[in-house]
Amino acid sequence: MKIRATIFLFFLVSQLNAQKYTISGYVKEAGSGEVLIGATVVDKNQPGNGMATNIYGYYSFELPKGEYTLKASYIGYATKEVSVNLTENISLNFNLEEEASSLEEVIVSATRSDENVSSVKMSTEKLQIERIKSIPALFGEVDIVKSLQLLPGVSTSGEGTSGMFVRGGSSDQNLILLDEATVYNASHLLGFFSVFNPDAVKNVEIYKGGIPAKYGGRISSILDIQMREGNNQEFEASGGIGSISSRLTTEIPIVKDKSSLLLSGRRTYADVFLTFAKDENIRNNTLYFYDLNTKFNYRFSDKDKIFVSGYFGRDNLGFQDLFGFDWGNSTFSTRWNHLFNDKLFLNTTLLYSNFDYGFDVNTAGSGFNWDSGLQEYNLKMDFDYFLNNNNTLFFGANAIYHVFAPAKITSQESNIQDFNLQNDFAIETAVYVSNQHTISDKLSMEYGVRYSSFAKVGPDSVSVYADGERKRPENEIQTDVYESGEIVKYYGGFEPRLGIRYLINSKNSLKASYNRMRQYLQVATNATAGFPTDRWIPADFHIKPVIGDQVALGYFRNLKNNAWEISVEGYYKWLQNVVDFLPGEDVLLNDRIETAVADGIAWSYGGEFMLRRNIGKTTGWLSYTLSRTQRQIEGVASSEPYLARYDKPHDIAIVVSHKFSERLSFSGNWVYATGAAVTFPQGRYTINGQNIAYYDDSKRNTSRMPDFHRMDLGLTYELSSRWKRYNHEITLSFYNVYNRKNPFSIEFRQVNNNDPTFNESEDGPITSTRPAAVKTALFGIIPSLTYNFSFN
Amino acid sequence: MKANKYKILSLFLAVLLSWSCQEIIDLDLTQSDPKLVIEGKLTNERIIQKIKISESINYYDTSGLAPFTEAEVSLLDSNFNLLKSFNYNPEDSNYQSNTPFGLGVGQNYILQIEAKEEVLEAKGIVLENATLDSLYYLSAEELQALGQPVFGEGYFMFVNGNLNNEGIEYFKLDVSVNDTLRNSRSDFSNSILTSEFFGKEFQALPVPGSFEEGDTVDLELYTLNEDLYQYYVEFINLLFNDGGVFSPPPVNPDTNIKNLTNPENEPLGFIQFSSIQKRSIIIEKED
Structure with a gap:
């Protein structure tokens, strides 16, 4: 009751103001017609009166009757001013021209210049795609997810891999959205590249x-990636030829100012290089991936706009004719933006996501095909209600139908018999409401609540075990069978969210936040890095949803007219119902997953420091994270707390770009992280003639890999062009420039002749054998050359 | 099926390793107290049955495992009646029965060991072995002519037969060529078999590996109890664990030997109760 009264009072204050009129519209890029996200439209004389555009480029705010000069601005674009005599509600669109900046004014930010301090948002990073493209990358492949790993609180599982671990969360605890559709496996080549083609991406934001x-x-996190819409003014094409892949993107205006189509593709040609390998076993293999992105939009009017976008990507791995393995994602998004009036904005989205993999084993007598997949059908409605200048309400609902088909094995007329693992079905729903509330010039809040629910539905059969006994097949006392659509288990709960910003002055602010999240799906894996065959499992009769709470506090400061940003954040996160494998268990073909896992708790805490420069010839950032991540699972490591493998107390990244001239620019980064927490052996023995290490099973991850550090450098030179509309550049980059041999793995095994790569058939007779620790370092110094072009 | 993950990883890592490098590094490892290591394969074959007991050593220690000589080893029936005692034989560092004997198919047994003032016990049943009707081989050329994909050269062996027990059955297939057991890490991994995805009859089931003309190939097929199959699977998981991000945290395989005195202090190793079936074939050049 008290809360309701408080909210009422907040709204009442706004109602007491004088008669006001609404100004609303879109802010777009003049050259392409793309909407600009986070652009600001304000009253020039009172910049406090105004609004930033939402992710569809829409803004709405109120002013009293009168004459105003409205100013629309966005970093990197020329500010535009329009005078209006406000006597009624008006609709006003802005088309901003890209600014030809001088060398001293290079800007690399996708946010308002003072957003670091002024926004209620904390623990959120937005990276401009041009910034991402400038970071030197492995094999020259620009990688969005790996760029995010350079931010504080985001770490990687190992050399070159694209899995993300955010503030101590595991990689399956990140919701990765591409045009709002879930991407279940965001990596190619078993994690060494992410699936996002940077040419097709417009906006990247991580919470x-x-x-x-x-x-x-x-x-743990939300990675929200929006694809570009495509130029609706004129034809545009861009692309690149790199060391391992090539890309081509075309943007086609269908109806000028109203409609455009974007088509973008990327394919690797590692398989082409494989044919040059000396080893026949490698030469005859297949190894490639490709991505296709497409997006179509049509603006019926300023009130109605539709977007249809899709992504299709696939990896193929083949071992001669004997073995084939392929996997991939596909997503499909249809969105309809509708303005009921100048204050109420609705986005209705219909989404489809699919991830599947399959492999064929063609060996004589035991050939089979294996197919596995999961699908998500999602309907969302998101309302933005611009109640007044101090309150913007966000509310909506969504419903997801999940289908999990973990394994279907089909014989190739061999001794293998057909086999099906039981499919799983579930319905996940949520409703939410939140308010972005400016209470005073100094105090702003965003508060809200989400109610999510999850129903595991039939058909299903559930094993019931004897009370007090471990969930093992031998302890099963009955099997309950559920018909199609019948609810097997229902979970639901509130997820409160709160963000507070206190503006000390225009250069300093303090922020705090709290959020509770519920996760109803998890990846059942006992390895750290994701593998395409990892099985997503839903919460069910035995496995509860994971519940996570996080509090964060932060101090934010901007210096030198917002050219420098400083932020210091501390967080504490605690999780319930975290699942881990019991030693020796496997779930790949297990119909009773509950017998293989145990649940427990996890917690992580840390501090993050960020110093960033967005404007000037030299830009970049320094980030440092000090953190700890632990778990405690019944039946694992004597049920005592243990460190997660990805616990990295110290994590540092330095990212620098420097523009020497209009044509020549340099970029570089250096990363350092404490070595991963791992388990080393405490002895050795021999069984069946096999030498094998002995481990202390009462402890886990008490040792450390050697520390990780690496420097990458890149130079980009813009080539001269005979044609005005054709621009091209060449980038030379060096990954791991000082050739640091960072350990990808440390294996404990027998080594012959003191040579870990010894091959008896090639290297002669074995003269000695001994147990050793063998370090594998994946990538030494790797130069790469990329040619990029654009035609517009 | 699990082996397919290794195939995928091996293939992928083979490609990756073309960029990678490997080197031996020195790491200071904590040394735990020596653990008992027990290895026994008792079969229905009428022979001197043997049990090997030793102790684990420092990881970097290049000497062999020291035998543990002060144990008492007894074979009991399911009613705990003593059937056989095993005595330590210093000549081959094993505990062995005084006289040849074979286990009875369909019988349950208990092997009891008293060592370090603790009583250890493993239980198992000797299951009926599969029927192997025929064993034959085809050359790579013949397989290709039949439209079958072939990896490598030489001859490939196949077996026809049927299974004789209810439910899923488990086996270990040891392959020796010219009296040498094929026992590399991959050979060992391929030797552990399950009928989980097979019917009761099998035709042209491949024997792992390829062979050359003139090879004498000896096959020994052992039945396994489920707990021992699980032990071998975990053992192979550990054998292939490279300590990288694709590997699970290493854990010792779960032994089928229980410590009745101190349950927390289980030994390393296993006791296998099997029926055995042997076949031999010589690869001869076809006319």
């Missing part, structure tokens, strides 16, 4: 904490 109520379904 590590203080997650708004509109998002849910994962505990």
Whole structure:
């Protein structure tokens, strides 16, 4: 009751103001017609009166009757001013021209210049795609997810891999959205590249904490990626030829100012290089991936706009004719933006996501095909209600139908018999409401609540075990059978969200946030890095949803007219019902997953420091994270707390770009992280003639890999062009420039002739054998050359 | 099926390793107290049955495992009646029965060991072995002519037969060529078999590996109890664990030997109760 009264009072204050009129519209890029996200439209004389555009480029705010000069601005674009005599509600669109900046004014930010300090948002990072493209990358392949790993609180599982671990969360605790559709496996080549073609991407934003109520379904982070819409003014093409892949993107205006189509593709040609390998076993293999992105939009009017986008990507791995393995994602998004009036904006989205993999084993007598997949059908409605200048309400609902088909094995007329693992079905729903509330010039809040629910539905058969006994097949006392659509188990709960910003002055602010998240799906894996065959499992009769709470506090400061940003954040996160494998168990073909896992708790805490420069000839950032991540699972490591493998107390990244001239620019980064927490052996023995290490099973991850550090450098030179509309550049980059042999793995095994790569058939007779620790370092110094072009 | 993950990883890592490098590094490892290591394969074959007992050593120690000589080893029936005692034989560092004997198919047994003032016990049943009707081989050329994909050269062996027990059955298939057991890490991994995805009859089931003309190939097929199959699977998991991000945290395989005195202090190793079936074939050049 008290809360309701408080909210009422907040709204009442706004109602007491004088008669006001609404100004609303879109802010777009003049050259392409693409909407600009986060652009600001304000009253020039009172910049406090105004609004930033939402992710569809829409803004709405109120002013009293009168004459105003409205100013629309966006970093990197020329500010535009329009005078209006406000006597009624008006609709006003801005088309901003890209600014030809001088060398001293290079800007690499996708946010308002003072957003670091002024926004309620914390624990959120937005990276401009041009910034991502400038970071030197492995084999020259620009990688969005790996760029995010350079931010504080986001770490990687190992050399070159694209899995993300955010503030101590595991990689399946990140919700990865591409045009709002879930991407279940965001990596190619078993994790060494992410699936996002940077040419097709417009906006990248990651929420590590203080997650708004509109998002849910994962505990640790939300990675929200929007694809570009495509130029609706004139034809445009761009692409690149790299060391391992090539890309081509075309943007086609269908109806000028109203409609455009974007088509973008990327394919690797590692398989072409394989044919040059000396080893026949490698030469005859297949290894490639490709991505296709497409997006179509049509603007019926300023009130109605539709977007249809899709992504299709696939990896193929083949071992001669004997073995084939392929996997991939596909997503499909249809969105309809509708303005009921100048204050109420609705986005209705219909989404489809699919991830599947399959392999064929063609060996004589035991050939079979294996197919596995999961699908998500999602309907969302998200409302933005611009109640007044101090309150913007966000509310909505969504419903997801999940289908999990973990394994279907089909014989190739061999001794293998057909086999099906039971499919799983579930319905996940959520409703939410939140308010972005400016209480005073100094105090702003965003508060809200989300209610999510999850129903595991039939057909299903559930094993029931004897009370007090471990969930083992031998302890099963009955099997309950559920018909199609019948509810097997229902979970639900509130997820409160809160963000507070106190503006000390225009250069300093303090922020705090709290969020609770519920996650109803998890990946059942006992390895750290994701593998395409990892099985997503839903919460069910035995496995509960993971619940995560996080509090964060931060101090934010901007210096030198917002050219420098400083932020210091501390967080504490605690999770319930975290699942881990019991030693020796496997779930790949297990119909009773509950027999293989145990649940427990996890917690992580840390501090993150960020110093960033966005404007000037030299830009970049320094980030440092000090953190700890632990778990405690019944039946694992004597049920005592243990460190997660990805616990990295110290994690440092330095990212620098420097523009020497209009044509020549340099970029570089250096990363350092404490070595992963791992388990080393405490002895050795021999069984069946096999030498094998002995481990102390009462402890886990008490040792450390050697520390990780690496420097990458890149130079980009813009080539001269005979044609005005054709621009091209060449990038030379060096990954791991000082050739640091960072350990990808440390294996404990027998080594012959003191040579870990010894091959008896090639290297002669074995003269000695001994047990050793063998370090594998994946990538030494790797130079790469990329040619990029654009035609517009 | 699990082996397919290794195949995928092996293939992928083979490609990756073309960029990678490997080197031996020195790591200071904590040394735990020596653990008992027990290895026994008792079969229905009428022979001197043997049990090997030793102790684990420092990881870097290049000497062999020291035998543990002060144990008492007894074979009991399911009613705990003593059937056989085993005595330590210093000549081959094993505990062995005084006289040849074979286990009875369909019988349950208990092997009891008293060592370090603790009583250890493993239980198992000797299951009826599969029927192997025929064993034959085809050359790579013949397989290709039949439209079958072939990896490598030489001859490939196949077996026809049927299974004789209810439910899923488990086996270990040891392959020796010219009196040498094929026992590399991959050979060992391929030797552990399950009928989980097979019917009761099998035709042209491949024997792992390829062979050359003139090879004498000896096959020994052992039945396994489920707990021992699980032990071998975990053992192979550990054998292939490279300590990288694709590997699970290493854990010792779960032994089928229980410590009745101190349940927390289980030994390493296993006791296998099997029926055995042997076949031999010489690869001869076809006319």
